[in-house]
Amino acid sequence: MRSSELPQVKALGLFETMSDQSFERLMQAAYLQTFPAHLTLIHEGVTADFLYVLVEGAVELYAAANGREETMAVVRPVETFILAAVLKDAVYLMAARTIARSRILLVPAADVRLAFEEDAAFARAIVSELATRYRGVVKEHKNIKLRSSVERLANRLIRYEAEQGGHGVLELPYEKRILASLLGMTPENLSRALRTLKPYGVLVSGSTIRLTDRKALETLAKPSAFIDVDAS
């Protein structure tokens, strides 16, 4: 694999500390591929053959049961996904599909496990990454169990606004129906929840949202470092 995206991949927390040699070898086994939007990349229950690195685009991780389907997470570039299944040589617990046209690096699972054995720095990075992801899911789980849907939405808006520069404006990074599912609600309810937030200074115009009263919104949302913050 040769490409201009390589430096971005190497810059990822997971890869940046590993030796250049190991990284080189790992990348030689990898494929960079472009997928159209709305293509299913991974099916639930299939053995994990690749570690995926999303270089460009957007990918939705989802799960289905009982005829229902819910979005579990949305992956944005540059980020890896389904690391745990690869390490355990197990079956994917979530399915994945592209939201938009995406450039994705596919690293064979066996090579990842080999590099883990041979490069101590990579092993350390993997542990750090896994622990962070673990904590991320725990936070998401707390989010669902402890907050109402309006509170979840409010906190999500606050987070997006901060990620996008903190200028009081935010752009929803994907369709509202996906956001709704991610927040554990129906599209209809997301629509209503946004209107509920209007008195708290949330002005919606399509996928652009302005927050004009942070104080009020935060009073409602009660953001918490133990639920909302991404890092560590």
Added chain:
Amino acid sequence: MRSSELPQVKALGLFETMSDQSFERLMQAAYLQTFPAHLTLIHEGVTADFLYVLVEGAVELYAAANGREETMAVVRPVETFILAAVLKDAVYLMAARTIARSRILLVPAADVRLAFEEDAAFARAIVSELATRYRGVVKEHKNIKLRSSVERLANRLIRYEAEQGGHGVLELPYEKRILASLLGMTPENLSRALRTLKPYGVLVSGSTIRLTDRKALETLAKPSAFIDVDAS
């Protein structure tokens, strides 16, 4: 630390492959302590100073926000808890309290991180453990997002019955109010949910439950290897 429980601890997936020397050193830094029931061991938001190994008893992991409090998991012997926080040298995301009188091994976090650096087998075991835990939370998250409370209860009963030998009888391993919170419902609703399961052969007598119609119960519960099974 010297005690008759040491072999049980060494037998844990996390420790069994590590060198005797590293294990010895780790245990020398550790304390074995007995705590009474209903004692809070860990507060949310405090820096992780110890890796905990529950040797005997039962521990509830819970989280609070918005004046609400929910059980996130129940730890049973012999098992470790809050490994991710220890590895990241971060703050606990969940609080912990004993459900019953418990014997707990406290391993200083710094020693765990040191052993991780020095013992490659231990590093491997940690990755495996973390990945398994990660997948466990993902499953729990799917459980909450994709199933109704009655379905969650039905699957939980099926799981307990299997764990306890598959003889059609199971003992609830802790109080119903904790089970209710773990399943994301109120105690009142757990009570009612158990009654709605009566036509499916669920006979309740205190904390003892008999399952007399597995077929019917499974038809309702639709257990899934990607949500319910513990291993990998």
Added chain:
DNA sequence: AATCCCGCTTGATTTACATCAACTCTCACC
């Protein structure tokens, strides 16, 4: 420009679950 499609919104209704309140039962404790 007309048409279709699909995401989104809005309103009406239903449903699952929480809350509130009262009562029973068990068990620890004096």
Added chain:
DNA sequence: GGTGAGAGTTGATGTAAATCAAGCGGGATT
């Protein structure tokens, strides 16, 4: 052996959110 506290149950009621059903509006297709 009586008393009180807390777990569990049951019933009545309230509420958040899902479902059902139209309709709107913007973008792609022809």
